[in-house]
Amino acid sequence: MTNLGPAGAPSTTIAAIAGEVGVSVATVSKVLNGRADVAAGTRARVEESLERHQYRRRNRRQPGGSGQIELVFHEFDVGWAMEILRGVEEVTTHAGLGLTVSQLQGAHRPSPGFLGALLARRPLGVLLVLCHLSGVQQQQLRRDGIPFVVVDTDSATSSSVPTVGSNNWNGGLLATRHLLELGHRRIAVVSGPRDVLCSRARTAGFRSAHEEAGIPVDPQLVRYGTFSAGTGLEHGLHLLSLPDRPTAIFAGSDMQAIGVLRAARQRGLRVPEDLSVIGYDNLPLAAWTTPALTTVNQPLRDMAGVAIQMLLVLTRRNELATSRIDLVTELVVRESTAPPYT
């Protein structure tokens, strides 16, 4: 049984799958279209049969499709999303492709309804930013011949999914080394969510720099939260109220760092004279804070550009040379770091 018959010949495969599993053709079709109204057990048996026969829908693989790339964000946040959008749009416009943009309102996985609507638009390819497809959803796209690439800082992504990220451990190491070299000995870290791997990788880099220097890390100076300015303000206020407060804070994002700057101001501390602050991302606005932020450059626009180039290679049915690329992070020293007050 195969569905690679001559062009135009009606495929008998859906019927064959239906016969094998013992369900109607309509049910197989519902599973193929990602519809929710199929019992879980039935769906699993149909999926299993489709996978075993490596079923691929031929009509989705024809050239002259929508000419659209789908860019899916986990959310439209303040700086990140715009940098990614700029990097992707530059390439798609040059390639004569349209760019359809959507967001998951903070979720890290598309709902079946969301993905169904996306697939109904028959995109050439899908680029996911800080979000992932489930195993079943990945199969669904493969079956439709729609390639996908992920932009994520989470380097534990399955190697079977082409992913572009950046070296978070190195970013944490560089930022912390800089503070240690300036003479700081009580350094706090406010990282992103504890269950997001990039947060843990940066914190691991923070610890490694301390180990290199033979300086212990005080556990109460290691904090986790969202990447927002609000988290930076909240943890900053708490850290700066400690009896033995830190002389430097390494934030998990530029937005968090902006919240830490606010906390320092509310506590009557000058930056960098009384407190050093380092951000992460190097968004355009990091050069314009008061004082201008020392930060770790995460090359978002380049990451976006590399990811969309990978996706275009896949849409042309070519193989990728490598499926996992981490771009380099670098320290950008501006005004918010200095030796500790003595």
Add this chain to the structure above:
Amino acid sequence: MTNLGPAGAPSTTIAAIAGEVGVSVATVSKVLNGRADVAAGTRARVEESLERHQYRRRNRRQPGGSGQIELVFHEFDVGWAMEILRGVEEVTTHAGLGLTVSQLQGAHRPSPGFLGALLARRPLGVLLVLCHLSGVQQQQLRRDGIPFVVVDTDSATSSSVPTVGSNNWNGGLLATRHLLELGHRRIAVVSGPRDVLCSRARTAGFRSAHEEAGIPVDPQLVRYGTFSAGTGLEHGLHLLSLPDRPTAIFAGSDMQAIGVLRAARQRGLRVPEDLSVIGYDNLPLAAWTTPALTTVNQPLRDMAGVAIQMLLVLTRRNELATSRIDLVTELVVRESTAPPYT
């Protein structure tokens, strides 16, 4: 001659237009598709004939088209574009429509090639942000049955183009009244580009507030530039070097205001003790600057929401109740304004 024949009947209109003008069918087709390779005189005669016969392409008006809305930005800037994108995407996703996003890299009018690529995607409708279609381009969209709406702060837009804006004159008035009420008498304004009407409207509001208070405006305190932080820094440094420097600066955007904050810091002036600063837009980051910005709220997300709702009404072939809506601007007082130092 009409092209409103029974469904499915081949339209003879292009041939009739070609015959009337004395050109080939291919030439009429090129004009319809916005192709550049038609002599200007020929194009004008074809356009004239198409308009006179109110030619409309039937195939573009069928339901079940792309289901895509095109959102065209004049550029992807730091805060504005993301606010608009959020407001539009919320509505299109709810309506089950895809959202295709592009930008003109700072141009205020799409090139023929850009518009041709957009029309080839057969969108349901087009939303333009801070950019406009030429008269010929407007005809092209009308002919294809593709409605369009503009989001712009420029209230001089032709009344035949549905437009959503905000009241700039009122914004300038409110900001300047606030500074005058605090006791400021030497107030500078750094506005957007002089050839953009919203800049002039805000400056007019600035002048009106002075007139109300019977206080003259010093012409050397009225500046124009781009809406960027760099412009704010440059004009800020210059204004703060004047022998009789202003005690307050009203900026044309929050980004400009951030540049002014930087200029004050470079001149060793404290905000708001030595200098009051007001921004414009009320971007999310305005609450997080040091000090937090007093600014004029331009309800960008609401403007985007109203505009896309208008566009959806038009895509359903309904009439709009009104074709020009200005949303209200409001003053948001935070930390960057205070009475002048005495």
